[in-house]
Amino acid sequence: MTADTLDEQLVKYLADAHSIEEQALQQLRGAPDAARDPELAEILRRHLVETEGHERAVSERLEAYGARSSTFKDLLMRVGGAGFLLFARAQPDTPGKLVAHAYSYEHLELASYELLIRVAERAGDAETVKVAQRIRDEERAMGERLAACFDKAVEASLAEKAPDDLDAQLDKYLQDAHAIEAQAVKLLENAPDSVDDPELAKLFQEHLLETRSQQRLVDGRLEARGGGSSSLKDAAMRGGALSWATFFDTHPDTPGKLVAFAYAFEHLEIAAYEELKRVAQKAGDIETGQAADEILLQERAAAAKLAESFDRATDAALREVGVR
Numbered sequence: 001m002t003a004d005t006l007d008e009q010l011v012k013y014l015a016d017a018h019s020i021e022e023q024a025l026q027q028l029r030g031a032p033d034a035a036r037d038p039e040l041a042e043i044l045r046r047h048l049v050e051t052e053g054h055e056r057a058v059s060e061r062l063e064a065y066g067a068r069s070s071t072f073k074d075l076l077m078r079v080g081g082a083g084f085l086l087f088a089r090a091q092p093d094t095p096g097k098l099v100a101h102a103y104s105y106e107h108l109e110l111a112s113y114e115l116l117i118r119v120a121e122r123a124g125d126a127e128t129v130k131v132a133q134r135i136r137d138e139e140r141a142m143g144e145r146l147a148a149c150f151d152k153a154v155e156a157s158l159a160e161k162a163p164d165d166l167d168a169q170l171d172k173y174l175q176d177a178h179a180i181e182a183q184a185v186k187l188l189e190n191a192p193d194s195v196d197d198p199e200l201a202k203l204f205q206e207h208l209l210e211t212r213s214q215q216r217l218v219d220g221r222l223e224a225r226g227g228g229s230s231s232l233k234d235a236a237m238r239g240g241a242l243s244w245a246t247f248f249d250t251h252p253d254t255p256g257k258l259v260a261f262a263y264a265f266e267h268l269e270i271a272a273y274e275e276l277k278r279v280a281q282k283a284g285d286i287e288t289g290q291a292a293d294e295i296l297l298q299e300r301a302a303a304a305k306l307a308e309s310f311d312r313a314t315d316a317a318l319r320e321v322g323v324r
Contacts, residue, residue: 005322005323006119006122006123006318006323007065007123009119009123009318009321009323010065010116010119010120010123010125010128011062011065011067013112013115013116013119013120014058014061014062014065014067014116014128015062015067015069016112017058017112017113017116017132018055018058018059018062018069019069020108020109020112021051021054021055021058021109022055022069023105024051024054024105024109025048025051025052025055027102027105028044028045028047028048028051029048031044031098031102032044032045032048034094034095034098035094035095035098035156036094036095036156036157036159037095037152037153037155037156039149039152040095040099040149040152040153040156043142043145043146043149044102047142047145050138050142054135054138057131057134057135058131058135060131061127061128061131064127094157095152095153095154095156095157096153096154096156096157096275098153099146099149099150099153099271099275100153100268100271100272100275101268101271102146103143103146103147103267103268103270103271104264104265104267104268104271105264106139106140106142106143106146106267107139107143107263107264107266107267107303108260108261108263108264109135109136109139110136110139110140110143110263111259111260111261111263111264111306111307111310112260113132113133113135113136113139114136114260114307114310115256115259115260115310115313115314115317116128116132117129117132117133117136118310118311118314119314119318120132122314122318143267146271147271147274150271150274150275150278151278153275154275154278154279154282157275158279158282166279166282166283167225167283169279169283170225170276170279170280170283170285170288171222171225171227173272173275173276173279173280174218174221174222174225174227174276174288175222175227176272176276177218177272177273177276178215178218178219178222180268180269180272181211181214181215181218181269182215183265184211184265184269185208185211185212185215187262187265188204188205188207188208188211189208191204191258191262192204192205194254194255194258195254195255195258195316196255196316196319196320197255197312197313197316199309199312200255200259200309200312200313200316203305203306203309204262207302207305210298210302214295214298217291217294217295218291218295220291221287221288221291224287225285225288254317254320255313255316255317255320256313256314256316256317257317258313259306259309259310259313260313262306263303263306263307266299266300266302266303266306267303269295269299270296270299270300270303273292273295273296273299274292274296276288276292277289277292277293277296280292
């Protein structure tokens with residue numbers, strides 16, 4: 001294949017990055033007012049300024065190729081960002097949901113820029129590499145700031161709850177964790193068939209076994225507490241997984257998008273279990289706290305393996321579109 005074909009792929013990766021930044025902007029413009037905590041709100045406002053800079057930098061790199069962002073993709077992502085804010089505001093634990101989602105989204109951005117860096121390196125575009133590395137580092141730093149806010153997010157989520165309501169709140173957090181695992185199982189069941197790479201397929205298959213075990217562990221804690229999972233939440237999350245599977249199958253660079261999304265989803269799970277652990281501690285449920293810690297070790301290990309596969313995912317994605 002010619003270098004022009006690789007340049008075309010680089011422009012597509014830049015357009016994808018721009019769409020991701022558009023969704024981030026949509027979320028960050030409304031997130032501070034939903035945070036219910038002044039320090040958390042300020043962190044989100046500061047990152048809004050950074051994100052505006054990211055959008056401009058990506059636009060400039062597109063212009064350098066005589067290209068523009070995708071109006072359709074940008075609009076779709078803005079709508080998604082607005083939809084999430086409505087969802088978060090409708091939840092009784094808005095700050096927790098907001099921080100968990102933002103933490104996951106920062107890692108989606110981080111993964112997207114890791115892939116963009118690799119495509120730019122193959123295309124010999126040193127300027128795009130430099131821009132993407134700077135943005136990646138700022139996304140990673142924001143992720144670390146959000147991780148430092150898990151305590152604050154849980155405190156803000158439970159601030160208006162009576163002490164004797166903690167057990168009920170813990171049951172809801174366990175149900176949320178079960179629903180997240182239901183989506184993870186469905187995603188991981190479909191993932192191996194979506195990537196034409198045996199090592200990536202093996203990675204997804206191995207974590208599927210772990211995820212089923214994690215769901216059983218959450219089930220056990222719900223049963224021990226005299227409750228059960230939420231059929232409605234589980235069904236909604238499984239439906240979301242099927243939608244994502246369809247999305248991946250319609251894109252020619254499926255391996256890259258799938259690995260980036262899986263990496264972000266691992267961080268959604270990490271955030272969910274970090275918050276669950278804190279609620280369990282407040283409710284005095286030692287066993288649930290220990291279960292959350294056990295699952296967190298596995299989720300962090302899975303995220304690290306996905307990060308190690310960025311090179312392989314980039315190569316597989318480029319092969320899918322005929323670039324060697």
